[in-house]
Amino acid sequence: VVAVLAALVAVAAARCDEAQSPDLPGLKEAAWAWYRDGAMSVEDTERWSHMLANRTSLVEVCAPGVLQGLVLKIEETVLDGPQERAALTGAYVQALQIAVVRGYLEPQELVLWPITKGWERAEHQRLLLGTPRSGTSAMVLNYCTSADRFGQAHDLAWLLEPPFGDPTQVQPTEEVEHVGLLRRTDLYIYIVDAPKCTGLNETFVEKLRGAVRSVHLERYRGGPAREEQSAYFKFLADHYDDLPDFTIFVHPDAPEHQGEEFEALSAALQLIHTESELAHRSLQYYPLSLQMVVEPMRTWGVGFFDDWIEFWDRLFDRPWETYGFEPPRCLWRQHTGFFIRGLLPGAPEQLSSEKAKELCESREDCVGITCGTPIEFEEEPLTGDHPNRSGTCSARTGALRESPFGIEFSHMKNCSDAHAEAVYAAAQAPAPAAEYVPHLDMYLPGYAADDELERPQRAAQAQCDWLGPACMGYTCDASGRACTVRGGEVLEPSPVGEMTFVKVGSSSVGTAAVLRDGDLRRPAPARGAGKFQGYTGSQSVVHRDRILAWSREELAALAADVDWLERHTGMYEMVWHAMFGEPLSQPTRQDDPRIPMRLKWAAPTKYSWGDEYIV
Numbered sequence: 001v002v003a004v005l006a007a008l009v010a011v012a013a014a015r016c017d018e019a020q021s022p023d024l025p026g027l028k029e030a031a032w033a034w035y036r037d038g039a040m041s042v043e044d045t046e047r048w049s050h051m052l053a054n055r056t057s058l059v060e061v062c063a064p065g066v067l068q069g070l071v072l073k074i075e076e077t078v079l080d081g082p083q084e085r086a087a088l089t090g091a092y093v094q095a096l097q098i099a100v101v102r103g104y105l106e107p108q109e110l111v112l113w114p115i116t117k118g119w120e121r122a123e124h125q126r127l128l129l130g131t132p133r134s135g136t137s138a139m140v141l142n143y144c145t146s147a148d149r150f151g152q153a154h155d156l157a158w159l160l161e162p163p164f165g166d167p168t169q170v171q172p173t174e175e176v177e178h179v180g181l182l183r184r185t186d187l188y189i190y191i192v193d194a195p196k197c198t199g200l201n202e203t204f205v206e207k208l209r210g211a212v213r214s215v216h217l218e219r220y221r222g223g224p225a226r227e228e229q230s231a232y233f234k235f236l237a238d239h240y241d242d243l244p245d246f247t248i249f250v251h252p253d254a255p256e257h258q259g260e261e262f263e264a265l266s267a268a269l270q271l272i273h274t275e276s277e278l279a280h281r282s283l284q285y286y287p288l289s290l291q292m293v294v295e296p297m298r299t300w301g302v303g304f305f306d307d308w309i310e311f312w313d314r315l316f317d318r319p320w321e322t323y324g325f326e327p328p329r330c331l332w333r334q335h336t337g338f339f340i341r342g343l344l345p346g347a348p349e350q351l352s353s354e355k356a357k358e359l360c361e362s363r364e365d366c367v368g369i370t371c372g373t374p375i376e377f378e379e380e381p382l383t384g385d386h387p388n389r390s391g392t393c394s395a396r397t398g399a400l401r402e403s404p405f406g407i408e409f410s411h412m413k414n415c416s417d418a419h420a421e422a423v424y425a426a427a428q429a430p431a432p433a434a435e436y437v438p439h440l441d442m443y444l445p446g447y448a449a450d451d452e453l454e455r456p457q458r459a460a461q462a463q464c465d466w467l468g469p470a471c472m473g474y475t476c477d478a479s480g481r482a483c484t485v486r487g488g489e490v491l492e493p494s495p496v497g498e499m500t501f502v503k504v505g506s507s508s509v510g511t512a513a514v515l516r517d518g519d520l521r522r523p524a525p526a527r528g529a530g531k532f533q534g535y536t537g538s539q540s541v542v543h544r545d546r547i548l549a550w551s552r553e554e555l556a557a558l559a560a561d562v563d564w565l566e567r568h569t570g571m572y573e574m575v576w577h578a579m580f581g582e583p584l585s586q587p588t589r590q591d592d593p594r595i596p597m598r599l600k601w602a603a604p605t606k607y608s609w610g611d612e613y614i615v
Contacts, residue, residue, distance in 0.1 A: 016062035024051065024062050028113055031068050035117045038593025042601055048072055055095060063099035064113040067092060071118035076597045078125050078278075079270055085126070125596065128278035135275035136244040138186040139212075142222060142231035143252050144197035156200070158255050159187070159211055163266045166210035180211070181269040186244065187212040190231035192222035223566025228538065229573075230566075233559035240552040243544045246272055246283060249576075250539050257289045257537045259603060264288045264589070267602035268541050282596050284543045285582050287535035290603055292588060294533040295610035298570055300327035304615070311571045315579075318524030321462035323584065324455030325532045328611035330361050332368070332411035339370045339408045340396030349394040353411070354607070356393035360413055366395045368412040374405065411612065434465055436473060436501035443475040443494040444486035444502070453527070454482040457501075464503060473502040522554070525575075528583025535586065535605075538576035546580040570615070 016024045030044045048069045051058055055066045070092040077084045099105035110116070143156065158164070159182070167180035187208065191199045200217070208215050222230045232249055248265070251257060258265060265288050271279045298304045299320075312320045343349070344366050347359055353371055360366035371393035400410060448464065448471035455463060457476060460483035464471040467485060476483035478497040491500060558565070565572065572579075577586045590600045608614040 016065045024058070024065055027051070027062075027065050027068070031072070031114050031118070034072070035114045035121065038595075039591060040597075040600075042590065042604075045601060055091075059095050059098055060102070060104050063095070063104040064109040064115065066095050067099070067105075068113050068115055068118060070095065071115055071122060072597070075118065075122045075125060078122070078129060078596065079274065079598055125278060128281060129274060129276045131277035132275060133277050133280055134245055135184075135272045135279055136186075137184065137246040137248060137269070137272050138188055138235075138239075138244040139182065139248040139250060140188045140190070140232055140235045141250045141252055141254075142190045142192060142228050143200065144192045144194070144222070156189075156204070156208075156252060158260075158262075160207055163262055164211055166207070169210065178266055178270075181266055181273075182212045184213055184273060185248070185269070186214045186216065188216045188218065188235055190218050190220050190222070190234060193219040194222070221562055223562045223569070227562075227566045227569035227572075229569060230559055230562045232538070233555050233565075236547055236550075237552055237556040237559050240548075240555065243547060245280065245544050247542050247544070247547065248288075248540075249542065250288070251537055254539065257291070257539055259290055264599070264603040265541075267599045271596070271599065272541075278596070280543065282594060282599070283541050284546055284594070285577060285580055286541040286595065286599065287577065287586070287589060288539040288541065288603075289535040289537045290606050291536045291608055292533055292586075292605050293536055293574070293608045293610070293614055295325070295328055295531050296574060297610045297613065297615045298574065299325070299532060300610070301615070307568070308571060311568045315575070316522050316524045319462050319466055321459050322466050323527050323532075324453060324459040324463070325584075326456055326459075328609075330357070330413050330415035330611060332357065332413060332609075332612050334409060334411050334612060335400060336409045337403050337406060338400050338410050339373065339403045340368050340398055340410050340412075341401050342396060342398035344395040344397050347395045350391050351393045351395075352391055353393045354609075356395050357411070357413075357611075360395040361415060363395065365397050366413065367397055368395075368400075368410055369393050370396050370408055370410045372405070372408045434503045436461060436464075437504055439491055439500045439502060441494050441497055442491045442500045443498045444473050444491060444500050445488035446486060448472070448485040448487040451485050454484055456481060457483050459483075460485055461501070471503065473500055475500045522550075522579075525578035525581075526583040528585030528587070530585040532584050533586055534574050534577050534584075536573060536608075538573045540576065540580075542580050549581065550579075 016028060027044075027047065030040060030047075034040045051062075051065060052069045052073060055069070059066045070088055074085060074088045074092075077088065096105075160166070163178040163180075164182045165179055167183065189200070191197060205215060205217065220231065220234055228249075228251055236243070236247070246268075248268075250265075255262070264286070268283060268286050268288070271283060299308050309320060344360070344363060347363075347366075351359065353369065356369040356371070360369055373392055373394065396410070400412065403409075448467050451463065451467070457474075457480060460474040460476070464474050464485045470487060471485045472487055472489055474483045474485045475494075476499050478499075480499065486500070491502070494500075575584070578584050588605045589595055589602070590605065592600070
């Protein structure tokens, strides 16, 4: 009996994967991943959509997949109102009846697929959406003149255009779904008090009054060149006792960072307008920018690292080196309109640029990567905005040649084992706070402070210094590149050739940094998994609770030091998310399990990398 039941389960599990439809294989695993850790790729969402569009024919070959897709759709459309939910629920009941009556659904398939979990989650979100809670909001930006330092015009006209603007003056069209999304939002424009700053004319301001709840124009002393943070901090300090539930930080050139359609901000405003518990739980910190910068050069490059350490030590109470973020081993120089002639033998194609670079770094015979190549020669070349372009990269070997398609681009590799160490050596890193004695073929048992993170040797030593008496030393693997801080006091023989460095010097906490005038010494942010990365420009929706983790005095001190802010504006932008409770390795919108499905893919994420010389 057990064997028969197992066979039935196996047949049911394989039915959808073996179906003659490209949308079905692997969907069950994708659904479980979504309910387990909130992970779902854009490609999977497209597959679910295609499957639902063809559910009438697919219910016969994969009934549980159709049912699962409808439950996911109910969750995705949670903001669309009870009528949409009722229509989708009716479609679910109809599909279930057809599957049961015609024998398309086996009982065990309801266990193999997370359909019940989907209903529980959708119902939980419906209840949160129905729990009332205030939803006040304010948008904050600074302004000087209609042209920036590059001569680019930024006249704030986007505030009067869909999806914003005055709904009595602008009517929705087939292309424009929303208008007037800022009507419930207070607008604070901080105009830099300097001769070069022209401010806004009264005619434009009067139009703004029809697009927002209220308009507040305030003159203030900003940085001498460029920065937005002084306006942000001034607003937070001045309104500390009456902060809105959600503060929206933007730049005057917001379309450049968020896209002309403002998809992420539009989705966030729609959720805020529900005035619900769901909005408060989902929008603790929500990034609005399109661009995600990974390992920016400002945190490790020669000429940048000294300033970064000075900035970091002034703001946070934990040394930067303890996090174990390393400079990239390889740098990549881009050549637009060129391809590298030969494919790397035995290597897969159609990779993302990041995966292609990882593969190329591991092969000595690889000279670089080429992206944007059509899969077949006769195929129409992909345009720069094509969603699949990032999956058209391959590792290459050979000479650089001009692309016959014109839209290919290549990155030539420049790697050195000593590169990362040389970058740090060029900077004036703080002296170690303790001395360490090496012991070959030995290890210390037990992790210090339950810290199991593997770090380079320099970072492990800095972390051991910072942990103080809780850390007795650090143990490295045979290569010397992966080290962990240890709390044991007795060395033991290592069966795998490890090396241990035992601390014999000072062990006071925090000796790697010295307090200076103006230091705020905030508790350090969490590291997060992966590389140091964050959305650009500090443009975000931040919940009041995250802001109130700072004191008014700290925010006022930040606002007052405009010269410092101007010199370090790019650095503040890179830690903006960490300043308000997010890990340094910021998750993308689509990978953040706290963000509702509708807001995950409201706007695409476009990557830039420090190893491609992005500062």
